[in-house]
Amino acid sequence: MTPVAGLGLAACSAPGQGGAAAATPTAPVDLGADSEVAKGGAKLYRDHNVVVSRDGSGELKAYSTICTHAGCPINKLQGTILICPCHGSQFDAVTGKVVQAPATEPLAELPVKNTNGRIIAGPGA
Secondary structure, eight states, X not given: OOOOOOEEEOSOOOTTTOSOOXXXXXXXXXXXXXXXXXXXXXXXXXXXXXXXXXXXXXXXXXXXXXOTTTOOBOOEEETTEEEOTTTOOEEETTTOOXXXXXXXXXXXXXXXXXXXXXXXXXXXX
């Protein structure tokens, strides 16, 4: 059985979404097969507001995809660059660092692990 994460609320929502957006996981969540994230690549899990990347050595990293500028959920991943739809902030999915303003703070890092070939992310992972 897949764990179900409780969800909080973000400060705003992306254009056209209406209402508050779901926040990042508050409990461990099964994101899918470990093989879905290639070395040097990243995968955006929009339903959970999480991005998972894998560096050249194979280490997994996970970050919240709630923009640190205005709290909008980031819905676009181009290569390993996350692009916020609200004001155009961009973040490196491998490090969480800002690569284009207006955001000035990096994305929040989340615990992530490989359990039995599955990517599990979120608090308690």
